[in-house]
Amino acid sequence: MVDNEKIKNLFSWMEEKGITDIEIIDVSKLTPMVDYFMIGTANNEKLCRTAAEFIEEKSKQFNYKILNREGKEEGKWILIDFGDTVLHLFLEKERSRYSLETLWADGEFLKKRNE
Numbered sequence: 032m033v034d035n036e037k038i039k040n041l042f043s044w045m046e047e048k049g050i051t052d053i054e055i056i057d058v059s060k061l062t063p064m065v066d067y068f069m070i071g072t073a074n075n076e077k078l079c080r081t082a083a084e085f086i087e088e089k090s091k092q093f094n095y096k097i098l099n100r101e102g103k104e105e106g107k108w109i110l111i112d113f114g115d116t117v118l119h120l121f122l123e124k125e126r127s128r129y130s131l132e133t134l135w136a137d138g139e140f141l142k143k144r145n146e
Contacts, residue, residue: 044089045071048082057139067116072123076106079120083109
C-alpha cells in the first residue's frame with residue numbers, strides 16, 4: 032500500500048465501517064486533477080451513508096479538507112472529494128455498472144480487491 036498517512040487513514044476508516052473490496056488506484060500520471068481513487072463496496076444503502084458520515088467526521092479531526100460530496104441522499108454511490116484523493120463508496124450493483132476500475136485500468140493499483 033502507499034506510504035501516505037491520509038490514504039492509510041481513509042483505508043482504515045473504510046474497513047472499520049465494514050466497507051469491503053477496497054481498491055486504491057494511483058491515477059496521478061493519468062490526470063492532473065487527482066492523485067488517488069479509493070473505491071469500496073457497502074452491502075446496503077444505510078451502511079454506505081453511515082460509512083460516509085463516519086469518514087467525513089474522522090476527516091475533520093485530521094483537518095482533511097473535503098471539497099465536494101455527492102450521492103449521500105440515495106446512498107448507492109457516494110463520492111467524497113478530498114482534492115488529491117477521491118473516495119467512492121458503492122453498492123455492488125452500482126460498482127459493477129460504473130466499473131471505475133476498468134475506466135482507470137491504466138493507473139497503478141496499489142491495493143486490489145481482496146488483497
